[in-house]
Amino acid sequence: MVQLFLRNAEGRFLQVGVRIAWVILLLATPSWAHKVKEKTVEPPPPDLLLEGGRKLHYERSFSSEKEVEGKRGFFTKLVDVVIGEPDHPHLVRPYSIAVDSKGRAIVSDPGANGIHIFDFENHKYKFIERRDKDRDAMRTPQCVALDAQDNIYVTDSEAGKVFVFDPSGKFRRAIGSLKGGEGYFKRPTGIAIDSAAQRIYITDTLRDKVFVLGMDGTVLQSFGKRGGGEVEFNLPTELLVHEQNLFVVDAMNFRVQFLDRSGAFQSEMGRLGDTSGTMFRPKGIAMDSEGHLYVVDGMWGIVQVFDQHGRLLYYFGGRGTANGEFQLPAGLFIDHEDRIFVVDSFNRRVQVYKYSGLPKRAQAGQP
Amino acid sequence: MGAETRWGMWRGSSKIRNMGCWLACIVLLALPAAAQLQVGDYLHMNLNGTVGFNYGGGMNQGVSDHSMGFTGNADLTGNYYSPNFLNFNVDPYYNREQTNSAFGSLSNSTGVSSNVNLFNGTHFPGSVSYNKSYNGISAFGVPGSDLGLAQHSNTQSFAVGWSAFVPDWPSLNASYTIGNSSNDIVGESGNDSENDKTLNLLSNYRWDGYTFSGQFLHRNTNTDFAEGLQPGESPTKTFSSSNSYGATAQHALPLNGNFGVSWSRLAYNYHFEDSTSGKNAGNSDTINGTAAFHPTSKIGVSFIAVYNDSLLGSIPQQVLTSGTPVNLTSAGTFRSELVGSDFFYQILNSLGIHANINHQNQSFLGHSYSATQFGGSAEFNFSHSILKGLSFGLGVVDTAQQETNTGLGFVGNLNYSRKFYGWDVGGNFSYSQNVQTALLVYTSSSYSYLASLRKRFGDHAYAMTGYSGSHSGITANSGTTSAAERVWAGLIYRGNTLNAYYNKSNGLAIFTSTGLVTIPVTLPTQALSGNPFTSYSSKGWGISLGATPVRRLTVSASYGKADGSTIQPGLSIYTNDTLINATMQYRLRKIFVNAGYTRLDQSASSLGGKPLMVTSYYIGFSRWFNFF
Numbered sequence: 001m002v003q004l005f006l007r008n009a010e011g012r013f014l015q016v017g018v019r020i021a022w023v024i025l026l027l028a029t030p031s032w033a034h035k036v037k038e039k040t041v042e043p044p045p046p047d048l049l050l051e052g053g054r055k056l057h058y059e060r061s062f063s064s065e066k067e068v069e070g071k072r073g074f075f076t077k078l079v080d081v082v083i084g085e086p087d088h089p090h091l092v093r094p095y096s097i098a099v100d101s102k103g104r105a106i107v108s109d110p111g112a113n114g115i116h117i118f119d120f121e122n123h124k125y126k127f128i129e130r131r132d133k134d135r136d137a138m139r140t141p142q143c144v145a146l147d148a149q150d151n152i153y154v155t156d157s158e159a160g161k162v163f164v165f166d167p168s169g170k171f172r173r174a175i176g177s178l179k180g181g182e183g184y185f186k187r188p189t190g191i192a193i194d195s196a197a198q199r200i201y202i203t204d205t206l207r208d209k210v211f212v213l214g215m216d217g218t219v220l221q222s223f224g225k226r227g228g229g230e231v232e233f234n235l236p237t238e239l240l241v242h243e244q245n246l247f248v249v250d251a252m253n254f255r256v257q258f259l260d261r262s263g264a265f266q267s268e269m270g271r272l273g274d275t276s277g278t279m280f281r282p283k284g285i286a287m288d289s290e291g292h293l294y295v296v297d298g299m300w301g302i303v304q305v306f307d308q309h310g311r312l313l314y315y316f317g318g319r320g321t322a323n324g325e326f327q328l329p330a331g332l333f334i335d336h337e338d339r340i341f342v343v344d345s346f347n348r349r350v351q352v353y354k355y356s357g358l359p360k361r362a363q364a365g366q367p
Numbered sequence: 368m369g370a371e372t373r374w375g376m377w378r379g380s381s382k383i384r385n386m387g388c389w390l391a392c393i394v395l396l397a398l399p400a401a402a403q404l405q406v407g408d409y410l411h412m413n414l415n416g417t418v419g420f421n422y423g424g425g426m427n428q429g430v431s432d433h434s435m436g437f438t439g440n441a442d443l444t445g446n447y448y449s450p451n452f453l454n455f456n457v458d459p460y461y462n463r464e465q466t467n468s469a470f471g472s473l474s475n476s477t478g479v480s481s482n483v484n485l486f487n488g489t490h491f492p493g494s495v496s497y498n499k500s501y502n503g504i505s506a507f508g509v510p511g512s513d514l515g516l517a518q519h520s521n522t523q524s525f526a527v528g529w530s531a532f533v534p535d536w537p538s539l540n541a542s543y544t545i546g547n548s549s550n551d552i553v554g555e556s557g558n559d560s561e562n563d564k565t566l567n568l569l570s571n572y573r574w575d576g577y578t579f580s581g582q583f584l585h586r587n588t589n590t591d592f593a594e595g596l597q598p599g600e601s602p603t604k605t606f607s608s609s610n611s612y613g614a615t616a617q618h619a620l621p622l623n624g625n626f627g628v629s630w631s632r633l634a635y636n637y638h639f640e641d642s643t644s645g646k647n648a649g650n651s652d653t654i655n656g657t658a659a660f661h662p663t664s665k666i667g668v669s670f671i672a673v674y675n676d677s678l679l680g681s682i683p684q685q686v687l688t689s690g691t692p693v694n695l696t697s698a699g700t701f702r703s704e705l706v707g708s709d710f711f712y713q714i715l716n717s718l719g720i721h722a723n724i725n726h727q728n729q730s731f732l733g734h735s736y737s738a739t740q741f742g743g744s745a746e747f748n749f750s751h752s753i754l755k756g757l758s759f760g761l762g763v764v765d766t767a768q769q770e771t772n773t774g775l776g777f778v779g780n781l782n783y784s785r786k787f788y789g790w791d792v793g794g795n796f797s798y799s800q801n802v803q804t805a806l807l808v809y810t811s812s813s814y815s816y817l818a819s820l821r822k823r824f825g826d827h828a829y830a831m832t833g834y835s836g837s838h839s840g841i842t843a844n845s846g847t848t849s850a851a852e853r854v855w856a857g858l859i860y861r862g863n864t865l866n867a868y869y870n871k872s873n874g875l876a877i878f879t880s881t882g883l884v885t886i887p888v889t890l891p892t893q894a895l896s897g898n899p900f901t902s903y904s905s906k907g908w909g910i911s912l913g914a915t916p917v918r919r920l921t922v923s924a925s926y927g928k929a930d931g932s933t934i935q936p937g938l939s940i941y942t943n944d945t946l947i948n949a950t951m952q953y954r955l956r957k958i959f960v961n962a963g964y965t966r967l968d969q970s971a972s973s974l975g976g977k978p979l980m981v982t983s984y985y986i987g988f989s990r991w992f993n994f995f
Contacts, residue, residue, distance in 0.1 A: 084957025084991065132861070134826045 045324030048316055055356040056316060058324050059339070062105075062118060063349035064090040070123035089127055091116065091348045096143040096238075096284065096331035097341045100150040100167065105341065107350060108141040108154055108331075115141055115154060117169060128152075128169045135181065136174040138163055142188070143238065143331070147215070148195035155188040155202065162188060162202060162217075175200075175217035184219075185211070190239035190249065197261065201239050201246060208233040210248060210263065223263035228253050230265035238331075240285045247285055247293070254279045256295060269310035270295070277304065277312035284332030284343070290357045294332055296342065301326040303342060321347055409448045412995065416441030417959070419989025421462070423472075426982040438462040438475070438989060451488045457481040464963060464985065468504050469927075470517045471948040471965030473553070473983055476503040493529040498522070507552055508882025514907060514929040514944045515882065516971050522548040537572035537579075554969050554979025557593025557602065564588075582613045602641065609635040624660035629653075652676040667711040671725075675703045703729045758782045791821040800840070812840035832856040839874070849874025862915040871906035876933075883933065905931030907944075924949040942971045943978065962986040 048056035062068075065088040072080070093111025100106065105118040114129035130138035140158035147153065150167040153175075160183020162175040176184035190203040199220070200213040210233075212221040224233045234252040241247075245266065246259045255270035270279040281298040288294065292313060293306045301319035303326075306312055317326045331343035340353040406412070417440055424433040440460035447453040459479040464472045478500035485493040500522045506515030524546035531539040547562035566585040571578070585608070592603040613631040620626050633651040638644070652675070659669035707725025714720060729736040758781075780797035800812035819833035836852035851872035858865040876883040883903060907929030915921050924947075931942040945968040953960040963985055970978035 083955055086956055132827060137826065 042323050045322075048314065050314060052358055054358060056314075056340075057354045057356065059352040059354050061323065061344070061349045061351040062120075064088045065118075065125040068118050068120055068123055068125045089116070089125070091350070094331070094343045094345055094348065094350065095141075097333045097343050097350060098144045098146050098152075099333055099335045099339075099341060100146050102150070102167075103335075105350065106144050106146070106152055107343065108144045110140045110142060110157075113138065113141070115144065115152065115165070115169075126169050128165055128171075130163065130171060136161065136163070136171075136177055143191050145191040145193045145200075147193045153191055153193060153200065155185075155191050156183070157187045157189055157205070159183050160185040160188060162191065162200070173217070175213065189237050192239035192241040192246070194241045194261070199261070201241060203236045203239055203248065205235050205237060205251075208236060210236065210239070210246075210259075212263070221263065223259075224248075230268075231257070231259065231263060233257075237282075238284050240287060242287045247287075249282050249285055249295075251282055254282065256282065256285060256293070267310075269293070269306060274300070276315060277306075279304075283330045286332045286334040286340070288334050288338050288340075288355055288357065289336075294334065294340065296329045296332050298328050298330060298345075301329055303329070303332065303340075316353070317342070324351070326351070410445065411447075412443060412445035414441060414443045414994040415992060416994070417989040417991045419959070419961075419987055421464075421961075421985050421987030423983065423985030423987075425984065426980075428980060436462060438464065438987065441994075451486070453483065453485050454487070455481070455483040464961065465504050466950050466952075466961075466963060469506065469514065469948070470504045470946065470967065471950065471983075472963045472985060473504050473517065473965055473967060473981060474502045474519060477501045478503075490532045490534075491530065492532075494527070496524075496526045498524045505550065506882070507550065508884070514909075514927050514946060516942060516944065517553040517946075517967055517969060518550045519553065520548060520550045522546070537570045540567075540569045542567045551593065552971055553967065553981065555593070555971055559591060559593050561588065561590045576618055578615075578617045580613075580615050582611075584611045585609070604640045606638045607636065609633060620658065620660065622660040622662045624658065626658045627656070629655045650676070665713040668709070670708045671706070673703070673705045675701070701730065703727060789822055791819075793817070793819045793821075798840075814838055814840060827861045829859040830857070831859075862913075864913045865911075867908070867910040869906075869908040871904070873902075873904035876901050876903050901933045903931065903933045905929060905942075907931075919954045920951070921953075922949070922951045940971065942969075944969050957991040959989045959991070960987075961989065 044058045047058070050056065089112075091107065091112070092109055094107050094109045094116075096108045098106050102119070103121055105116075105120075107116045107118070109116055112127070112129075113131050114127050117124075117126040117128065119125065130136065136159075138154070138156055138159065140156055141163070142155045142157040144155075145153045151172070152165040152167070152169070154163045154165070155161075156163060161177050162185075164172045164175065166172055176188070178184055185202065185204045186206040187204060188202050189205045190201075192201045193199070194201070198215045200215065200217075202211045202213065203209070204211060208226040209222050209224040211219055212223075213219055223231055224236065226232065226234065228234065232253075233248065233250050235250075236248050237251045238249040239246065241261075244260060246261055246263070248257045248259060250257050250268075254272040255268050257268045258266040260266055270282065272278060272280070274280060279295065279297060280300060283296040283298045285296070286294045291308050293308070295304050295306065296302075297304060302315045302317040304312060304315040317324065317329065319325060319327060321327065326342065326344045327346035328344075329342055330345045331341075333341045334355075335341070338355040338357060340355055342351045342353070344351050417438075419438040420435070421438050422433075422435040424431065426432075438461060440463055441458065443455075443457040445455055457479065458481065461477050462475040463477070465474070465476055466472065478498070480496075480498040482496040483494065485495075500520075503520045503522070505518055505520045507518045508515050524544065526542065526544040528540070528542040530541070542565075544565045545563070547560070549558055549560040551558045564585075564587040566583075568583040569580070570582075571580045573579075587608040588605075589607070590603075590605045592605075611631065611633045613629065615627065615629040617625060617627040631653045635647075635649060635651075637647040654674040656672045657669060659667065661667045705725055705727045707723060707727075709721060709723040711719060711721050724739070726739045727737070779799075780795065783792070783794040785792050795817040796814070797816075798812070798814040815835070815837035817833065817835040819831065821829065821831040823829050832855065834852075834854050836850070838850040839848045849872070851870070851874075853868060853870040855866065855868040857867070883901065907927065909925060909927035911923070911925035911927075913921070913923040927944070927946045929942070929944045933940045933942075945966075947966040948964070950963040951961070964982075965984070966980075966982045968978055968980050
């Protein structure tokens with residue numbers, strides 16, 4: 001900026017001096033760049049080698065539209081240099097995740113007041129929001145689930161409704177929207193869909209109930225009441241439907257209840273504690289292809305894995321910001337290829353693991 | 368426009384080439400720099416900022432001016448060894464458009480703000496800061512006016528702070544600040560300036576249930592008032608310095624009680640020069656002792672003893688919280704001694720009674736007062752909801768002297784809030800009347816009112832309107848009343864707003880280098896000697912619009928007009944402002960396209976003064992860089 005302050009001087013020496021300064025600056029650019037400490041790529045956590053040759057491998061994490069983008073061409077890069085890179089939408093306070101049949105990750109984000117759709121295969125990103133709508137505005141999207149047609153169901157804990165979008169993100173309807181505009185549910189949070197039985201399961205956390213709805217939104221059944229006994233809940237949150245079972249995270253009873261589809265009690269798992277195998281803030285749950293139940297503990301920043309009898313097999317994670325560590329993890333999803341998606345809420349990202357279990361033959365006890 | 372040149376940059380086509388080279392340099396420098404810069408083993412820095420180029424022009428009293436040049440600002444942050452050991456930020460800006468100012472971009476400002484923090488989290492943290500701003504635009508305050516008078520201002524400040532927190536030792540906080548500013552009202556000759564030095568020492572210590580604290584504050588303020596607003600009068604220079612000392616000690620007592628003693632001393636020295644000159648110096652001492660007990664939550668009893676000497680020295684600071692000195696001459700000494708006791712009993716949730724007795728001696732303006740006061744008061748606080756949205760509260764205090772009843776003091780307020788057919792209707796009226804005993808005994812009162820309407824249309828549109836006012840009622844001196852009233856209306860549709868207002872006000876104020884400062888109604892005029900009072904009245908109206916017609920494009924426009932008059936005995940000054948301001952910004956990724964237009968008609972002088980008319984406009988672009 002030398003020239004700016006010496007603008008009134010018109011001597012020949014000045015011009016020469018300024019030009020020399022340019023040359024020095026330009027020549028110095030490589031050395032300047034040399035001093036730049038590039039952001040080091042954090043090493044991934046080591047693979048977790050488990051019993052019987054099983055393995056848990058950390059794959060990657062994603063947090064913004066930028067990770068969806070494909071390779072950028074020369075012209076695009078040139079435009080980026082001249083006018084800057086575009087603003088890539090970023091996860092703000094992600095909570096829940098589901099992955100559809102096309103491999104698209106659908107992430108609810110109460111902080112951004114919308115739903116992110118990451119389509120890594122087609123390098124596309126979409127953000128769904130209904131903030132400014134006159135009717136059925138979406139205020140706090142909480143949990144997300146998909147039906148067999150990849151329609152997206154989102155609970156809104158503040159509006160008391162469930163919003164339904166088609167796979168392209170187009171709004172279809174709101175379940176639980178009463179005539180005056182208010183929601184039927186007090187605080188809907190967890191949601192699970194049984195497409196085969198044409199049922200939607202929704203937890204109403206403040207009512208300590210699980211509602212069973214038809215696909216048209218008609219309430220068919222509800223069960224649960226405040227308490228610590230069987231089919232009694234203390235602020236139930238997330239749900240998982242697997243085969244004939246319905247798993248309910250009974251958050252402030254620090255357990256997961258196993259019910260059948262009619263709401264009858266089967267068994268339970270978990271107790272309050274701060275040691276391995278206990279629960280303090282149970283959040284998302286999911287099940288892998290071997291029937292192991294994964295439970296996120298938001299307080300300790302870990303994912304615990306239990307067998308079908310509720311015995312702890314192993315856990316992964318830990319509080320922190322590095323790869324493989326979590327801060328206030330919440331949602332969890334396991335796809336049909338045993339990819340584990342953990343919503344790392346406070347770190348504003350989703351971390352992806354790959355679980356390699358035993359081959360089917362080995363599971364069946366065959367050599 | 369005074370000494371400042373709005374577009375004080377160079378011209379000439381040969382320079383265009385140089386500009387291009389500079390931009391190329393900046394882009395090249397920015398290219399490899401995508402992360403934090405580390406110099407050596409311990410110094411870490413981040414730098415981002417904007418670089419831009421503007422073309423601007425203007426018309427100043429019929430003379431046109433065109434120019435172009437660079438603008439920019441940067442934010443350099445970093446730390447040495449660790450953020451706790453030493454962290455810093457330096458934010459320079461060059462030819463920054465003042466789009467955040469009510470007066471738009473009548474001038475571009477250049478300056479820097481910087482701060483260094485040392486040894487955070489240790490027993491000996493410290494900080495150093497430096498700020499400088501050149502060619503800014505600020506407002507010379509006029510009470511009740513939304514606009515004020517546009518003035519150029521240059522400011523500079525430097526501050527050092529250091530603390531010691533050693534366990535089991537008294538804590539110490541020390542700070543030293545130097546600041547100076549100079550202002551000149553646009554279109555007026557002369558310059559107001561002020562420089563200020565402040566040293567502050569504070570120490571606290573806890574020992575065996577006692578809490579001790581001590582403080583020393585030294586302040587030195589010198590000002591020059593221009594004669595611009597007061598033609599015919601000489602510029603005024605003031606020099607003032609003050610040292611204040613204070614110490615307190617507290618200890619808990621049985622029955623939920625506590626005991627405290629405090630001592631403070633203010634020594635001030637004031638000297639002014641205009642067509643005449645004068646000096647004023649004095650001390651003010653206060654010794655205070657209190658003991659209070661609360662045997663139950665409903666009963667309280669307290670004892671107090673206060674000694675005051677020459678209270679006069681502290682009154683101006685109550686008037687002018689900014690610390691700007693005013694013209695004082697000594698009105699004699701003031702001295703008072705007071706001993707008293709207060710008993711309180713809360714009979715009901717909404718009813719409490721006080722009984723107090725005190726004996727007081729006062730000596731002021733050559734008169735001596737002595738009184739024993741027997742006081743009794745009841746406090747009622749009602750908060751009932753009647754007629755769906757109506758509530759009110761009432762507090763009453765009656766003070767009776769031995770010789771006579773000095774009057775009833777009470778506070779009342781009425782609130783109304785209700786929805787009618789989608790309209791939110793709100794109203795408020797409050798009245799307060801108090802007996803003042805700070806200097807002599809007299810009664811003062813004031814009242815205020817507010818009415819508002821608001822309606823929501825759909826999910827995105829709102830309309831609102833309102834009317835408010837405040838008036839002084841009984842004052843210590845006749846002819847010192849003040850009043851202010853305001854009407855406003857607004858519309859909001861999505862991100863677009865439209866607002867309009869009308870206001871008028873009148874009252875008494877004091878001229879200072881930063882503007883007119885309203886005098887509190889509770890202050891008796893005897894406390895300020897000489898002739899510092901200015902009667903003012905002003906009225907104005909304005910309309911503003913803000914809109915986002917398309918994504919990433921924001922536009923705003925405003926029109927404001929204000930007329931005012933200030934009357935001192937023998938001198939009348941009339942002010943007249945008309946301000947039109949419009950700005951636009953469009954953002955494309957990291958590129959910003961900015962444009963602005965400002966037109967100011969301003970006159971601030973006695974009758975017959977020539978008004979000033981300034982027009983300025985600019986258009987330019989800037990690019991944000993994350994350098995490293």
